[in-house]
Amino acid sequence: MAAVSTPRPPRPERLRIPGEQLLLAGLFLYVLVLVVLPLGRLFIEGLKQGEAGEWLGVVREAWAGRSFGRAFWNTLVAAGASTLLSVVLGTGAALLLRLTDLPGRAALMFLMLLPMLIPPQISALAWIGLGGPSSPILGLLGLAPPPGTTNPLYSMGGIIWVMGLEHAPLVLLAVAAGLASVPRDLIEAGRIVGARPARVVVHIILPAIAPSVLAGAALAFVSAIGNFGVPALLGIPGRVTLLTTLIYQRLNGFGPSVLGEVAAIAFVLVGLAIAGLAIRTIIQRRSGAAIDRTGPIADPFALGRLRLPVGVLTWVGVLLISVLPLLALIATALVPALGVKLSLETLSFANFAWVLSGSAMVQRAFVNSTILALIASAICCIVAVPLAYFAVTRRNRLAQLLDLLSDAPYAVPGTVLAIGIIIVFLPPLPVLGFSIYGSFAIILAAYLSRFLLLALRPVAATLRTVDPGLEEAARIVGTPPLRRLWHVMTPIVLPSALAGGLLIFMSAFNELTLSALLWSTGTETLGVMVFFLQYEGNSPAAAALATVITAAVMILALIVDVIGRRFAPGVVPWQV
Structure with missing residues (x-):
């Protein structure tokens, strides 16, 4: 032929x-x-000499301030911790949705991706409405914090929580794509030697998708570094300053006269983003041998008797994370004023x-x-x-x-x-x-x-x-x-x-x-x-x-x- x-x-x-x-x-x-x-021009502005003519004077002055130091470490902590949360949630969700016969997987995938479709400032606003003393939903359940207390979301923990949820879909998508390309032969080899599903996941599947997990983690970290909406709505009231909000506050307070200073601060954001992507690239290149991905895609594991309880727990968790804050947002919009308890008498579309x-x-x-x-x-x-x-x-x-x-x-x-x-x-x-x-x-x-x-x-x-x-x-x-x-x-x-x-x-x-x-x-x-x-x-x-x-x-x-x-x-x- x-x-x-x-x-x-x-x-x-x-x-x-x-x-x-x-x-x-x-x-x-x-x-x-x-x-x-x-x-x-951003780099040129930030690399200018200082007022005394010293080399890299603008950068030195900007980085020497105490407010910059606090914002820098707050950014590292918030980005690192939220990325860890995103990896845990995103990887766990991908494993459940791709490797098991969980009921309603298509609907669960959509609900898990909701935070990616909603702007960060709206996600933060939804969680503020859910967790604060004036929360219409927690108020109906008698679980709202006492009146007059500070909203617990106005804190470093609140920023980490909301950003972790916001960026978890990035990890979910990356890991789901990696799981879809893991061939059936690789999994069947583990089953043939008698390995249980959990052992197959830990010793075969997770090493195979490690580059995908790292890629998702890098995307989540870079997104957290540059996130402004969540730190602005949660960090400014809670006096937790990140680099993005520090730049906003400097420009908002002093105008174009501080362009050189904020450009120098912006260098750090760029450096952190580049470092995150570079670490991902290095680890991916050193992550073991290549895998033959030309075979058919593996069938999902049967949960058997655990299918119903695992399905219920997953659905409840996803609804609490993705849907309940949006319901709180709608409920907050339906009260005539802040602090008014939602009821049929107070319900208003004003x-x-x-x-x-x-x-x-x-x-x-x-x-x-x-x-x-x-x-x-x-x-x-x-x-x-x-x-x-x-x-x-x-x-x-x-x-x-x-x-x-x-x-x-x-x-x-x-x-x-x-x-x-x-x-x-x-x-x-x-x-x-x-x-x-x-x-x-x-x-x-x-x-x-x-x-x-x-x-x-x-x-x-x-x-x-x-x-x-x-x-x-x-x-x-x-x-x-x-x-x-x-x-x-x-x-x-x-x-x-x-x-x-x-x-x-x-x-x-x-x-x-x-x-x-x-x-x-x-x-x-x-x-x-x-x-x-x-x-x-x-x-x-x-x-x-x-x-x-x-x-x-x-x-x-x-x-x-x-x-x-x-x-x-x-x-x-x-x-x-």
């Missing part, structure tokens, strides 16, 4: 048509202005009415967030398609470099990116002569930088699955490169781009970290409004707004899930 030859990928083409050159130049300017300059139609500021925030999310998702998708085409299909080296650089704004903490955006766009723009600092445009610039990756990665992943012969055939028949892009490749990647665009809309619609440092009067966003309503003591209104946002996010998540399953499988992060 004659060997079947696979088509070779097309050779890289030189750009000969001016239209291509202009398009690539536009992509270069996009990444240069929104990615390279903010992060580059907070929802005020949020939806009674506050001009909230209405403006709805409009601002919707417009920002729509524009950011549209522009990022428009940029992602040609950039991925040049980088993946055409294998253009400049495009590949731009593709690599696009990872940076999403990898670094949002607070770091916001500082870089301020440094770049605070001075008047060249030629135009005016500054966009404090305007709608600077928030949009930050969104365009941070969320490009969410559209770029799905499109690039889809292009890698396209037969290279399709591009080669179009080139042979004389189709110009730009026509190949728009008429051949764009229809193929459109569903992936649409799924990525919806992910961007979901992320931008309720974003807080960037907006908290960039907003001004008239440019309020929904994330900022939730934060400030709670900060001002109007918890019922904040809960009502958070409930509306959560409902909108759930609807969008359902749409993304349908698109991802029907048209672009594998591009939605929670589909494993």
